[in-house]
Amino acid sequence: MAVPGLRNIADARQRLMASPESQAAWAALDCGFAVVADVFDECLSAAGQVLTAAEMPEYLAAARTIGKLGRGPEPLLAFLEHWPDVARQVPQALALPALMAAIRSLQKSPNAPAVTPLLQTLAAVIGQLRSADGLADYLRIALELADRTSGSIHGHQITEPSPALPEFFRSAPQLLAIVPLAGVRQWMLQGIRLTAQHPAQQRDYFALRTPESRRLLERERSGTLFADVERRLSLGLHALWADDSLLVPYSTAFAGHRQQPYLAADGLRLPDVLTDRPGSSGLARYRLMLAHMAGHRRWSQPLIADNWSPMQRLAVEALEDARIDCLLLRLYPGLTASLLAAHPQPLPGSCDAACENTLRHRLTRLSRACIDPAGTDPDPLIDEFAGRFRHCLADGAASTRAVAEIALAYAARSRLPSDQYARVHFADTEIDYRDDNRHLWIHLEAGDEEESFEPPPSAAASEPDGLPPRHYPEWDEAAQTWRPDWVAVYEALHPPANAADIDALLARHAPLARRLKRLLDLLKPQERVRIRHQENGSELDLDVAVRAWTDWRSGHLPDPRIQVSHRTAGRDISVLLLIDLSQSLNATLPGGQQSILDTAREAVALLAWAIDELGDACAIAGFHSNTRHEVRYHHIKGFSEAWGDPVKARLAGVSAGWSTRMGAALRHAGRMLSVRRSEKRILLVLTDGEPADIDVSDPDYLLADARKAVGELAGSGIDSFCLSLDPGADAYVGRIFGRQWRILDRIERLPEQLPMVYLNLTR
Amino acid sequence: MNDVAHFAVCREPFYQPQGKEIELYEAAYAARLPVMLKGPTGCGKSRFVEYMAWKLGRPLISVACNEDMTAADLVGRYLLDANGTRWQDGPLTVAARLGAICYLDEIVEARQDTLVVIHPLTDHRRMLPLDKKGEQVAAHPDFQLVISYNPGYQSLVKDLKQSTKQRFAAFQFDYPAPALESGIVCAETGIARELADQLVDFAQAGRRLKGHGLDEGISTRLVVYAASLIVRGVSPADACRMAMIRPITDDIDVIDSLDHAIAAIFG
C-alpha cells in the first residue's frame, strides 16, 4: 500500500495506530500484513464494544496465533472482522477455547487451509447455533468430516487434504438455516458414504451442487414434510371439498424468499415442509391451506387489478381472505380452533405509525377481528369495520365485490401518512395458511402482471426414448436408509424381430412339448369337482344314501351326510417372468455354440406356451442396467396379450448387454403385478448371476437392496421366486430370495426344466 | 308352514321414495316383469322391496345369496326321513307355487352356474323345472322375481352374465340426496335433525373417497347405525368412527383423513 508522500514501510509491524492502546495491541499481535494493519484500528474498536477489558488479552492472543498459521492474512482478517459478532452471541470464555482447539487440530493436518473458510462463515453460523454447546458440536462435526474424508495411506499417515471440508464450511450457513445440527451431521455422514473415493463428487456434494445432496438435506429437515402427509392431504381435500386437484410441493429450502401457497393451473402448490409451532402443527396448517384455497375456488370471483393501488389491493385481499375463512368455518366449524391458532394476533401498540408503514399490521388486526367470533379490537375503527364485514356476511356468502368495497373504505378511512413509507412493519402479519391470491386479480394491461413465482421448467433429463423414467428408491444397507428417487427405470416395448423364429424353436422342441402337454392337461382346472359326504349338498349321492337307508332300516344310526355337491376348481394365478438381460447372457455354453441367451429364449418360449395352455395370466419382461441413471425394463408380453405373433416377435428380438440392477427391476415388475387381482401373484426371476452395476463397487449393496425389494413385494402379497443359472448362486441367492429359489445349472436342459419348475411351483 | 300368511309383510315398512320408483315398480309388477335393483349396498334396495310387497299385498320371500349356495338351495332337494326320502321345496319353488315376490339379495355373490335355474322363470315360460323330482312347477300368476345387484362390486369375476342381465327390468338406486337421507336417519332413529344433517355431511365426505382408498362409499345403513348409537348416548365422533369408518377401511391415511373430517364437521 503506497501512500504518496510517505516512505513505504516494508514491514507493517512498524505501522502507527490511532491510540496508545491500539498501538500496544498491534505490537502484541506481532503481525506483518499490511492489509491487516489497514483495518486493525477499526476491528479493535468493534471488539472493544463487545469484549470486556479482561477478555482483550485472550482475544489478542488468539488473533496472534491465527496470524502465525502461515496461511496468509485471510484467516486473521476473517477472525478480526467476525469475532465481535460471534462474541456478542456466545460468551468468548466458552467459545474461543473451542474454536482455538479446532484450529490447532486442523493446523496439524493437511487440512490447515480450511481454517480460512471456517473463520469466514463463523459469524453467519453462530446465529443458528446460538450457544457454546452448539458451536462445540458444529466444530466436532467439522473435525469428524475432516477425519473421515482426508486421504490416508495404509490407515496411518494422513497425506491428502479433505476435498469436502472447505466446501462444508462455505455451505454451513445455508445448511444450518435449513436443518438442525443433528440433521447436518446425518447429511454429512450420508455424503461421506456416497462420495467416498471421488474427490470431485465429494466437493460437489458438500457444496450442495448435486440434486442428491439437496434432496438428502431436505430429508433431514424438521417439521411436517409434505411428502409424508401428501396422501392424507389429498384424501382430505377430496372428502371435505370434493376437489381432486393435484397437490404439488415447492421447495422452501433453497428459495431465497418466503413463499406462500398458491393456486396454479395444474394444481395446488404447497411448501415442501412446515415447521410445527406451539398450538399449530404443520399438518393442521397444511389442511388450512387446502381449505383456504378450496374456499377461494368455491367462493371468490376475480377482480380487475388495474384501477387499484397496491395498497388498496392489499386491503381487498385481506378482507377477501377473511371472508373465505369465515365461510369455511361456517361450513366446517370444527376448524375454528386450528384456524385461530394459525392466524397471527398482532398486539396493538407493537409498532409505531409515526416512523413505519403499519398498513399490514392494521389489516391483520382487522382480519383477525373479522374471523374471530369472540374478536374485538381496541381500535374503534377496526371494530366498526369488522362489524360492517359481519353484517355483510350475515345472510349469505356475500361476494368478493361486496367485501372489496368495505376494504377500500377501510383503507381510505384509516389512511396514515406513513402508509407510503417503504419501511413496513412485518411482525405478526404473515398469515401463512393463506395463499398469495394470484387467482384474485385480472390484469388488463400487459406488463402489469406480477412476477410469476412459477419455477422455470426443469431441463428435461436426458430420456433415451423420450419416455419419462420412473424413479425408485434404493436401500442403503450400510447406512440403514433409503436413497430417495435413486434409480431411473425406463420402460418400453421391446423392439420386435421375427416371430417365426420362435415358432421354429418350438417346433424343434415338439417332443418335449408333447410330454409337457400331457402334464398340463392333468393340471388344467377341472370343470367340476365332486365333494361327497355333505349334509347339505346339491343332490343326493345315491351310493351313500342307499347305505344310510339300509343302516336306518336295520336299526342303525345312519350317516346323514348323504349329499354331494360340486365345485369348480380354479387356478387363479398371475405370473410375471422377469428375465435378466445382462451382458453375461451372451456367453456361450461350454462345448456348444449356443449362447445362454438363446437357450433361455427357448426355455421362455416353452414356458410361455405352457402357461398359455394352462390359462394362467402371464406377463414377460426383461431388464438390464447401465448405472442407476438408466435401468431398462422391456415389456415382452403383457398380461392381457395373447401368446401370439407380436409377443413372439418381441421375444425373438431380445438381446443382452449391460448389468443387473435387480432391486429397481423387481420393484417395477412388482408394480405391474400389484394391480392384478389374482389370488396368487408370482414374480419369477430368471437370472444368471448376482446383482451388479458399474457404478457400484460394494457387492453387498445391490444384493441388500434386492433383498429389500423382495421383502416389499412379499408385503404386498407378491411371491418372488428366483431361477438362477449360476451354479455358484448358493453363495448369495438365498440372501436375496430367502428359500424361494432354485438353481438350474444344466443350462442345456433349461427348456425342459423351466416349464417343469413352474408347474411344480403352482401345482 | 308354507302358507301365504307366513311370508306376508304385515306392518307398513317405512320407505322414503327417492323418485318415481314406486309407480314404476307397480307398472313392472302389473306386467309381471322380473326386476333388478341396482345400486351400492345399504342404500335402501331391500327396504324398497319390502315396502312394495306390503303395498301390493304380496308375500315376500327373501334369499341372501352367497358363494356356497347351490341350485338345490334355491329349488329344493330330497331329504331323508323315516319312510325313505322326501322332497322339500326350496324358497324359489315355494314362492313360485304361492305367488310370492321372491327377492334374491346380492345375487352376484352366488355362482354363475347356480343362477341358470332362474332362467325359465324369467321368460315367457314362467316355469320352474325340478329336474331331480321330475316336476315342472308352473309359476303362480302373482309370482315375481326380484334380484339386487351391486355393479360396483370389487371383483371382475363377480359379475352377472349378459344372458342373466337381459331378463330384467332394472332400477338404479343410489344413496338418497342429503335432505332425504337425513330425513330417513331421523325417521329410523329419532335423532335430532341437526345431528342427522351432520352425519349425512360426514357420509358425503366419506363417499367422495370411493376409488381413492375406499372400495365402497359409506352406506345409508351405516349412517343409520351411527345415529342409533348417538341416540344411545355415544358421542357423535365415536359413533362415526365405530359405525362409519372402522367397518369400511383399515387404511391409516384414509382413517386419518376421515377423523379430520369428523373434527371439521362436528367441531
Ligand SMILES: Nc1ncnc2c1ncn2[C@@H]1O[C@H](COP(=O)(O)OP(=O)(O)O)[C@@H](O)[C@H]1O
Ligand atoms: N329410502 C329409504 N327409506 C327408508 N329407509 C332407508 C331408505 N334407504 C335406506 N334406508 C335405511 O338404510 C338401511 C339399509 O337399507 P337396505 O334396504 O337394507 O339396503 P340395501 O338393500 O340396498 O343393501 C335400511 O335399514 C334403512 O334404515
Ligand SMILES: [Mg+2]
Ligand atoms: Mg387467499
